[in-house]
Structure formats: C-alpha cells, structure tokens
Amino acid sequence: MSISDEFAFIKDIQPERLFHAQKVVGIGDDAAIIGVEEGFEKIVCVDTMVEGVHFTRGTMKPFDIGYKALAANISDVAAMGGYPLYYLVSITISKEWSQEELRAIYDGMRSLGDQYEVDLIGGDTTSGKTMVLSVFVIGQVEKGKRLLRSRAKEGDVVFVSGTVGDSAGGLDILLHNEGASTEHPSLMEYHQRPKPQVTLGRMLSKFERVSLNDVSDGLASELLEIAEASQVDILINKETIPISEDLQNYRAEKAFQWAMTGGEDFELVGSIPETDWVKLQEECQTAGIKITKIGTVSSGEGRAFLKSHDGVQELKKEGYNHFNRG
Amino acid sequence: MSISDEFAFIKDIQPERLFHAQKVVGIGDDAAIIGVEEGFEKIVCVDTMVEGVHFTRGTMKPFDIGYKALAANISDVAAMGGYPLYYLVSITISKEWSQEELRAIYDGMRSLGDQYEVDLIGGDTTSGKTMVLSVFVIGQVEKGKRLLRSRAKEGDVVFVSGTVGDSAGGLDILLHNEGASTEHPSLMEYHQRPKPQVTLGRMLSKFERVSLNDVSDGLASELLEIAEASQVDILINKETIPISEDLQNYRAEKAFQWAMTGGEDFELVGSIPETDWVKLQEECQTAGIKITKIGTVSSGEGRAFLKSHDGVQELKKEGYNHFNRG
Numbered sequence: 001m002s003i004s005d006e007f008a009f010i011k012d013i014q015p016e017r018l019f020h021a022q023k024v025v026g027i028g029d030d031a032a033i034i035g036v037e038e039g040f041e042k043i044v045c046v047d048t049m050v051e052g053v054h055f056t057r058g059t060m061k062p063f064d065i066g067y068k069a070l071a072a073n074i075s076d077v078a079a080m081g082g083y084p085l086y087y088l089v090s091i092t093i094s095k096e097w098s099q100e101e102l103r104a105i106y107d108g109m110r111s112l113g114d115q116y117e118v119d120l121i122g123g124d125t126t127s128g129k130t131m132v133l134s135v136f137v138i139g140q141v142e143k144g145k146r147l148l149r150s151r152a153k154e155g156d157v158v159f160v161s162g163t164v165g166d167s168a169g170g171l172d173i174l175l176h177n178e179g180a181s182t183e184h185p186s187l188m189e190y191h192q193r194p195k196p197q198v199t200l201g202r203m204l205s206k207f208e209r210v211s212l213n214d215v216s217d218g219l220a221s222e223l224l225e226i227a228e229a230s231q232v233d234i235l236i237n238k239e240t241i242p243i244s245e246d247l248q249n250y251r252a253e254k255a256f257q258w259a260m261t262g263g264e265d266f267e268l269v270g271s272i273p274e275t276d277w278v279k280l281q282e283e284c285q286t287a288g289i290k291i292t293k294i295g296t297v298s299s300g301e302g303r304a305f306l307k308s309h310d311g312v313q314e315l316k317k318e319g320y321n322h323f324n325r326g
Numbered sequence: 327m328s329i330s331d332e333f334a335f336i337k338d339i340q341p342e343r344l345f346h347a348q349k350v351v352g353i354g355d356d357a358a359i360i361g362v363e364e365g366f367e368k369i370v371c372v373d374t375m376v377e378g379v380h381f382t383r384g385t386m387k388p389f390d391i392g393y394k395a396l397a398a399n400i401s402d403v404a405a406m407g408g409y410p411l412y413y414l415v416s417i418t419i420s421k422e423w424s425q426e427e428l429r430a431i432y433d434g435m436r437s438l439g440d441q442y443e444v445d446l447i448g449g450d451t452t453s454g455k456t457m458v459l460s461v462f463v464i465g466q467v468e469k470g471k472r473l474l475r476s477r478a479k480e481g482d483v484v485f486v487s488g489t490v491g492d493s494a495g496g497l498d499i500l501l502h503n504e505g506a507s508t509e510h511p512s513l514m515e516y517h518q519r520p521k522p523q524v525t526l527g528r529m530l531s532k533f534e535r536v537s538l539n540d541v542s543d544g545l546a547s548e549l550l551e552i553a554e555a556s557q558v559d560i561l562i563n564k565e566t567i568p569i570s571e572d573l574q575n576y577r578a579e580k581a582f583q584w585a586m587t588g589g590e591d592f593e594l595v596g597s598i599p600e601t602d603w604v605k606l607q608e609e610c611q612t613a614g615i616k617i618t619k620i621g622t623v624s625s626g627e628g629r630a631f632l633k634s635h636d637g638v639q640e641l642k643k644e645g646y647n648h649f650n651r652g
Contacts (some may be wrong), residue, residue, distance in 0.1 A: 030475075031403060032533045033368070033369055036363070042361075044412070044448065046414045125378060126376045127376065128377075
C-alpha cells in the first residue's frame with residue numbers, strides 16, 4: 001500500500017457518524033477525547049487475535065475476524081455488567097492481505113459495533129510479518145454495579161447462559177470437515193460470529209450480588225477463576241451442562257470436552273444467591289435468554305469439582321492457553 | 327513458556343501498588359474499571375511497535391522497547407494537553423524471546439510509568455511469529471482544555487520544543503556505526519528512551535488557544551497536519567529549526583533532513599497567538615524547557631512552506647510511514 005493508499009484507507013474506515021457524537025472529540029488527532037458521566041465508572045479491556053493462532057484464512061473470513069475481535073471485547077464488558085461505548089483498533093498488516101480484505105475486517109467490526117452502538121474512535125496501523133488485530137474497548141457501568149468474579153458465596157446457585165462447546169465444535173468442522181462444512185452452520189457461526197451477552201449482563205447488574213465471568217477460555221477455567229477469586233468451592237453437575245442439539249449431532253463423543261474446555265463461547269457464567277435465582281430465571285424467560293443452573297457454591301478454598309455418574313473429579317485449568325499453543 | 331510459567335509471568339508483571347488505587351478496581355477480572363472525575367474528559371490512544379519495523383534487537387534493548395512504546399503514547403496524551411493515568415498492554419510474543427527479556431520489556435514500561443504515575447491495569451498476552459507490542463493509554467484533561475491540532479489561526483507564532491532529528495540520528499548510529507556507538511550517547515538515548523513532554527503540554531493547556539501535535543512522524547508531517555486541520559498556511563524558517571550540537575557533530579550534512587522527516591522525537595510542535603508567545607517563553611525558561619519560534623501562520627488552505635537561502639519550497643508529508651516501509 002502506498003502512502004496515498006494508506007491515507008485513503010484510513011479515511012475509508014473512519015465512521016461517517018458517531019452514536020456518541022456529543023461526547024467524543026479529537027478523533028484523528030493525537031488521541032481521542034471522551035466525555036465522562038457522573039454516576040458511572042468506565043470499563044476498559046483489550047483482546048488480540050493473531051493469524052495462525054486465533055484464526056487462519058481457512059477458519060475465518062476477514063469480515064468475521066473483525067466481528068469476533070470486537071465481540072470478544074464486548075463480551076468482557078458484558079461480564080462486568082456494563083455496556084460498550086467506544087473502540088480503538090491497532091492492526092498489524094502483512095503483505096498477504098489486500099486492501100479489500102482489510103476493509104472487510106473493519107466492516108465486520110462496524111457491523112457488530114452498529115448493533116451495540118459502539119464507536120470506532122482511534123487506532124494505529126502498522127506492518128509486520130503476521131496479521132495481528134488488537135481491539136481496545138471502553139464501556140461503562142453504573143457506579144457500584146460492576147460484576148466481579150470475586151463475589152461468589154456459599155449457597156449460591158451457579159449458572160451459565162446459552163449452550164457451551166459450540167464454538168469449539170464449529171472450529172473442528174472448519175479444520176477437519178471441508179465437505180461437511182454446510183451441515184452444521186450454527187456451530188460455525190458460533191465460532192465465527194459469537195454473540196456477546198450484553199443484555200444478560202445488564203440484567204444481572206440490577207441484582208444485589210452476582211459473581212460473573214464470560215466463557216472465553218472454557219467453562220472449567222472460568223469456574224476455577226470464580227472459585228479462586230471468591231475463595232469458595234464450586235460443584236457442578238455434568239448432566240446439567242447445556243450442550244446444543246447441533247453439537248450432540250455433530251460429535252456426541254467430543255461434545256462434553258468441548259463444553260468444558262473449548263472456550264470462545266462468550267456466554268456468561270456466574271453465581272447468584274438462591275433467593276434471587278427464581279427471579280433471574282423469570283426475567284431471562286421474558287427476555288428470551290436461555291439460562292441453566294449447573295451447580296452450587298460451598299465454602300472452600302478456590303477449587304471446582306464435577307459430579308457425574310463416575311463420581312466427583314476436580315477441575316483443572318485446561319482452557320485455551322496461548323503460551324501453550326504458540 | 328508452559329501454562330504455569332504464563333500464570334507466573336502474568337503475576338510477575340502485575341504492579342505491587344497502584345498510584346490511583348482508590349479509583350481502579352477489577353484488575354485481573356474480565357476488564358478493568360476506572361473511576362471518572364467531574365470536570366475532566368478522558369483521553370485515549372494506542373501505539374504499536376513491531377519487531378523488524380520499529381525496532382530490532384540491534385537497535386533496542388528489551389527495556390527500551392517497553393519504555394519507548396509507553397513513551398509514544400504518553401506523548402500523544404501530552405499533545406492533547408493532558409496527563410496519563412493508566413495503560414493496558416497487548417503483547418504478541420514470538421519464540422525467540424526469553425521470559426527474562428519479556429520481563430525487561432515490562433520493566434521498561436514500569437520505569438517510565440513510575441515517573442508519570444501511570445498504572446498498568448490490564449492487557450492480553452498472545453503468541454505469534456513476530457513480537458508486536460501495543461500499548462493503550464488512558465489519560466485526562468480538564469473539560470474544554472484539550473489541545474487540538476485544528477486551532478491554529480492567522481498571525482500565530484509556530485513553535486517547537488527541544489531539538490528535532492536526534493532520534494533519527496541515534497537510529498543511524500545504531501544501524502551503521504557499531505564501532506562509534508559510544509561516541510554520541512545522547513542521540514542513541516533520544517532514539518531508545520524518548521521523553522514525552524507532559525509538563526509542557528500541561529503548561530500549554532492553561533493558555534487560551536493553542537494548536538498542538540507531538541513530533542512522531544517528523545516535523546514536516548506534523549506541521550502539515552496542523553495546517554490542514556486548521557485550514558491555514560504555515561511558513562517556517564530553515565535557519566531557526568533547532569538542531570542539537572550532537573547531531574551537527576555526528577552528521578551535519580544529514581541533520582536538517584532528519585529534523586524535518588526523521589520523526590519519533592516526541593517533542594511538541596504547535597502554534598500560539600503572538601500576544602501569548604512572550605508569556606509562554608518566560609514560563610518555559612522558568613521550567614527549564616527549551617522552546618523555539620520556527621515560523622508563523624498565515625491565512626491559507628492547509629499547506630506548509632519552508633523558507634531558506636534558496637527560496638521557499640512547499641513541504642510534503644515525507645515523515646515515517648509504515649505502509650511505505652512494510
């Protein structure tokens with residue numbers, strides 16, 4: 001890309017209008033300036049996708065790469081009980097990517113951003129040997145309403161939204177089943193265009209006490225994080241883990257493992273006092289959100305256990321880990 | 327790095343104490359939560375350094391890589407008239423980097439962060455073929471006091487802080503003069519550990535009207551950005567461009583070109599009404615900050631010109647451009 005192409009490209013990816021125009025200035029300057037609102041706290045997070053590690057041209061279209069990178073961040077904001085406002089993009093581009101493909105990556109981000117009224121307000125464009133896409137998201141939540149993973153207490157109901165393992169199933173199809181790739185579109189879509197659970201996160205932020213994580217590294221890993229941060233033990237019941245029919249149909253013998261350790265489902269997992277559980281279920285039903293009780297919290301020191309027909313086994317952090325795959 | 331090594335590493339790079347502890351929660355959770363202050367606006371920016379493009383093992387020690395990545399961002403905050411508060415780091419690590427070197431990168435960031443009381447509050451760690459370091463900084467500035475590049479007006483004095491071209495000179499030494507590498511330590515330090523001009527930026531934010539950029543892409547490019555954003559013309563005088571004695575001594579024949587297009591000096595360049603120029607000079611003298619008048623603003627349509635013994639020539643965007651070098 002020549003210099004003039006770069007300027008054209010950067011101009012091209014700039015949004016025509018902003019959802020939060022009255023609160024943002026300085027886009028295209030050295031930095032962006034965003035207004036603050038009384039009664040709120042800001043939420044900030046970053047998530048990075050690397051070619052060859054988190055995606056390949058075989059598993060993800062450029063549009064989906066952008067979509068998913070932003071989705072992973074919005075999911076983190078949802079897991080804090082907040083809603084997203086802005087994002088910044090740092091993209092490292094390798095020669096193999098055409099200008100059209102790069103635009104498609106930004107189109108993917110914009111498509112999801114439009115759904116949640118999130119504005120692109122800045123970024124940095126560099127070149128390198130591998131495509132690296134870092135997305136920084138800024139959101140907000142009412143002061144004191146943030147949902148931390150350290151809030152679980154003895155007696156809580158442990159819940160998870162939606163179904164888990166689908167993203168790993170979708171990836172398996174994309175990696176190993178070229179011919180069958182049209183048979184389980186919902187699984188592939190889970191992998192390529194995950195849906196952040198902002199509505200549920202907002203609903204949960206209205207309750208008095210909730211512990212919460214999003215399922216980015218796999219259910220086992222997320223439960224362990226909650227148990228450790230809260231210094232409690234968690235016991236879940238194998239039979240209750242929500243696994244989709246699609247995943248069962250695709251590879252029943254792998255479904256449970258994917259559910260526990262696959263990751264990138266971006267569902268919400270957490271705990272809530274037993275007394276609030278019925279109310280939460282009702283609200284979810286009204287909103288059309290699937291939520292399932294999968295276990296309970298007991299006093300302990302930060303461990304998680306799985307109960308099945310074979311007895312009880314301790315869960316280990318086996319979720320997706322980039323150092324391990326590098 | 328094994329999984330347990332990764333957890334140990336992430337624990338290791340977490341700060342022991344926070345400068346803004348009372349305003350931050352949720353570090354280590356899905357996202358970080360930061361408080362907002364009435365009367366302020368937040369400043370957000372991102373800057374990325376890629377191995378083989380922005381640095382090599384020959385030009386930068388790991389400590390310096392971290393130092394400079396954070397410095398570039400703090401410089402952007404300074405160019406908005408604000409001060410930095412927090413940073414998040416997304417690092418993509420290739421196999422060639424040892425755990426010790428990675429720690430040194432974070433030590434470099436921490437060293438500069440400590441000077442400006444900036445807290446590391448989150449990040450993402452991934453693996454890839456090339457080292458990519460993205461730093462995301464959040465700062466703040468009093469409401470309405472932000473300094474934009476679009477504020478230049480006819481009659482303004484154009485100024486620049488410090489000296490320019492030293493970073494490019496330092497890079498030249500590092501690339502081509504192994505034997506002579508101890509002869510001009512100040513130039514190499516300019517390249518490896520640039521100093522963001524936060525104090526000057528804060529000083530400028532107290533004036534009624536200032537246009538401002540930091541010199542990241544080279545003086546010519548920054549002046550053009552101000553001229554374009556403000557829809558004015560800028561005329562600078564070659565004889566007044568501040569070039570250090572060290573740079574003159576190192577390569578006099580290259581010094582001026584580096585000053586105009588070298589970039590990464592992280593000095594501040596901008597314009598201020600003639601009536602405020604004397605006051606600014608006095609304040610800078612008191613604070614021990616070098617500042618030089620290099621030109622004037624006239625009515626126009628966004629062009630910049632250089633006056634020298636040879637006449638007047640128009641400046642073009644010749645600063646560092648990553649697409650061009652990729």
